[in-house]
Amino acid sequence: MPDTRVSPNHYLKAACANCSVLELCLPLGLSGPEIERLDTLIVQRFKVKKGTALYRTGDPLRSLYAVRIGSFKTSMVSIDGREQVTGFQISGEMLGLDAISADEHACSAFALEDSEVCPIHFAQLEKLAQDLPSLQHSLNKLLSREIVRDHSMLMLMGNMNSDERLAAFLLNLSQRLSLRGYSSRDFILKMRREEIGSYLGLRLETICRGIAHLRDQGLVEISGREVKVLNLEGLKQLVAGCHRSALR
The missing domain is CATH 1.10.10.10 (Winged helix-like DNA-binding domain superfamily/Winged helix DNA-binding domain)
Known part of the structure; x- marks a missing residue:
């Protein structure tokens, strides 16, 4: 993660088991020992200052990001340079799922306020999910939630x-x-x-x-x-x- 995009001086030790948004995040439905194994993937969480990009369109997929504190917007830029906001994410929600299909981010994510995220290395997450069916199930639920959100947006715009x-x-x-x-x-x-x-x-x-x-x-x-x-x-x-x- 480039230093120009995140605050480099505020690294903290992660601890999923003690997180205030545990029941809304990726560990949902995991047992204590399983959460501990997931926690090993989060080497350090970091702060993202207001207005700073967590990632940008075209960046390669490295990690998914659980929002621990604060909020973000995701957006794309049209050919004529106009911004199209595609979503707003708050604590307990995941960022970066858009990059899974093509291995690169389809949109950009910007902090709406001083925020904090937990990066989860995606390749390591996939490997761990092969050993933990409950983690794979939780990841599938996250992906399904994104599909449902897209369908809700279509309903919103159409009716x-x-x-x-x-x-x-x-x-x-x-x-x-x-x-x-x-x-x-x-x-x-x-x-x-x-x-x-x-x-x-x-x-x-x-x-x-x-x-x-x-x-x-x-x-x-x-x-x-x-x-x-x-x-x-x-x-x-x-x-x-x-x-x-x-x-x-």
């Missing part, structure tokens, strides 16, 4: 209007934060509104109008990057209404 897309995005983030022990109703957006718009296929002005519409419906209050969910059930019903319409 939802702009307000519903924004509501679905906020609801998804709320649920993911809740799984990690954070508030599902009060949280801070780490990404800019332009980045949300890129992810949802919406213009910045449409995002701003959507925020106003959700506020007027008494669902969400957003001030700057501070989000307060006023009516969680109402937000769910707005998103569910789109699915019901799609089935008609």
Whole structure:
């Protein structure tokens, strides 16, 4: 990993068994001894400063990265130079799965805040997975989760209007934060509104109008990057209404 991309002076000893996001990460479903064997693959975890690239499009596949602290965005650049955000990853989620098929990264990953990742050398991970069926199963679940996420994104883009897309995005983030022990109703957006718009296929002005519409419906209050969910059930019903319409 080039020194220009990660902070070189903050290396820490890894310990999967003591990690606060253990139940959301690759070790999910592994026994204590199996987690210890996986832990040997993580020689050192490292910090990635806000705005810094963890890897870039075209970089060779060396490791998968478990987000321990902080958050990231993944993105691609179109031929005309426009950025297309493809996802947002938070603690307990994996980065680098995009590189498995072609042995090189199909997108870039940037830290949205000062973050920390656990690198897992992929060749060693594959070898260990041959000895541990439970680890292979866990890796398969991660890959399946990515497929499901892609399908959800297609549903989002194909069947939802702009307000519903924004509501679905906020609801998804709320649920993911809740799984990690954070508030599902009060949280801070780490990404800019332009980045949300890129992810949802919406213009910045449409995002701003959507925020106003959700506020007027008494669902969400957003001030700057501070989000307060006023009516969680109402937000769910707005998103569910789109699915019901799609089935008609």
